[in-house]
Amino acid sequence: MHSPTDPRRARSRSKLLDAAASLLVSGGAAAVTVDAVTRLSGVARTTLYRNFPSTDSLIAAAFRRLLPTPDPPPADIPVREQLLHLCTSMTRLIQEAPLQQSMLGWLAMGRGASDDDEVGQLRRGVVDSYAEPLHAVLTAAESDGTLTPGDRDLAVAQLAGPVVLARMIGLRPYSAADVETLVDDFLRGRLTGAGAAGADS
Template identity: 80%
Template sequence: MSSQDPRRARSQSKLLEAASSLLLSGGAAAVTVDAVTRLSGVARTTLYRNFPSTDSLIAATFRRLLPTPTRPPTGLPIREQLLELATSITQLVQDAPLQQSMLGWLAMGRDTGDDDEVGRLRRSVAESYTEPLHAVLSAGEDSGILIPGDRDLAVAQLAGPVVLARMIGLRPFTTQDVERLVDDFLRGRRTEDAV
């Protein structure tokens, strides 16, 4: 298996550093070919050799900067693990302008088409939210505390309201709101033995 050409890797790194700086200071709209090439000192043709479209460059930049939820300690009770994880997701969605910008950009219906950087970004976002939650749910199901169920639906039930509220401009979720989300979720998934 051959490794990437070091010159190409350097060019990609410079382009992504410039795009990251622009994205953080001005949002996705600031990441233009002219702005990125000017800031990075990399030629336009090199940019297009590395990223076939502006959407590809923006998606790769978001993926590079993607914040991930904090995984809760495994020794805690399931409710506490879900609360810690839901709180971490809520803080990421509500506090990080980058996270809001990325979710809004993806929600605008960016298509993967021939450009699979957008697809990689979508998968990275999904994995960053689903992997830790799936682990907590698996532990709860394996221990008999939770009724087995659709884990992707569980992600939507726990993280979806927070994401939607942020994207359409509703008030931020409080600690009590997160507790209610988790408790409502658990009411439907706890086994009778665990109640």
Template identity: 45%
Template sequence: MPEQPAAPRRDPRLDRSRTAILAAAVALLSEGGVRAVTIEAVTARSGVARSTLYRHFTTGTELLAAAFRELLPALPPAPEGGAPRDRLLHLVRAHADQFEQAPALAAVVWMTAIGKSADLPSDAEERTRLATLREHVIEHYRAPFEEVLTACLPGATLSGHEVELAAAQLAGPLLFNTLVTRRASDARFCARLVDDFLAGRARTTGEETARAQTPAT
């Protein structure tokens, strides 16, 4: 039987250039925020040619999104099969750990990226770039909450806005602790956050059910 041809070996220079590009982009993002991460600045800092950069990232927004993933990596998935409250608590504690470990400036950059549309610059190209990044970051953080909240709130149909609101209610206090009060979001704090959130949802659901069952006068 003829031997199968060996798979072509990947050029190690590509791995080195990608690593250098991402390191430069992350450093610029940490130091100067979103607007500091330009193709010109990244190529100058990394020493990688512009043509090589475009072999890895087709647009500046794609490069910026990759830098965000490096700076604030994806949260670990909640364990499957556990109680809904435990899964939600696991996710909230993962957020707390990430905010504790990430530099404060990284959290500020994260907040800037998902800021209100009204805060975007007047330049149309820059506005489109940041809006695209904002959508990417929101989806990056919204998806884990959507999965767990669906399990925690059986029978509830959550819109994208409701998932984002729930994520803000749960992750917002953690970010506030990290940036403002400098208090640790420990296990007790996270547990109370989750329990208060679930209790509030239960009250809201009960009130909506009661209104629906009240005959119109």
């Protein structure tokens, strides 16, 4: 029996994920079948099931591998510029990556997942990629007195949620001006007196 760190098992898993990711890119989640993945990867069906207990688990792991990451903003610019940088990067990824719409739609199905489940890891990957950079900017701005403290998860929903919703239901893409409006509307409710003075200078 192979250990979880066995290089042969790692190679097999990597081949399976490469095949599943390729199928996702070319045909969406419906294209990721056990037959298609084993044929493309050259890995046996029994090995697939040793690595992934279900097709959902395999699809989630492949989505996670393909998850794009927003560009982090420079830390030495004002909070408005940091948020514009980050929100512009997230908007571009959400609107331009072909997988993003189907991935976010699939996640929105509300399926429960444990922490050890590939679906749970995918959900955490989304949080790590999108929420954590915003949390970092907001934490720093709250610490230096630029922003009043607030619910950071709600802030993520306020800044990224409209773009995700527009993409998922087929509204027009967000423009640079739209992103600027999102950021300014958010900051209007969160800037302290000192932060507002700094933004006006």
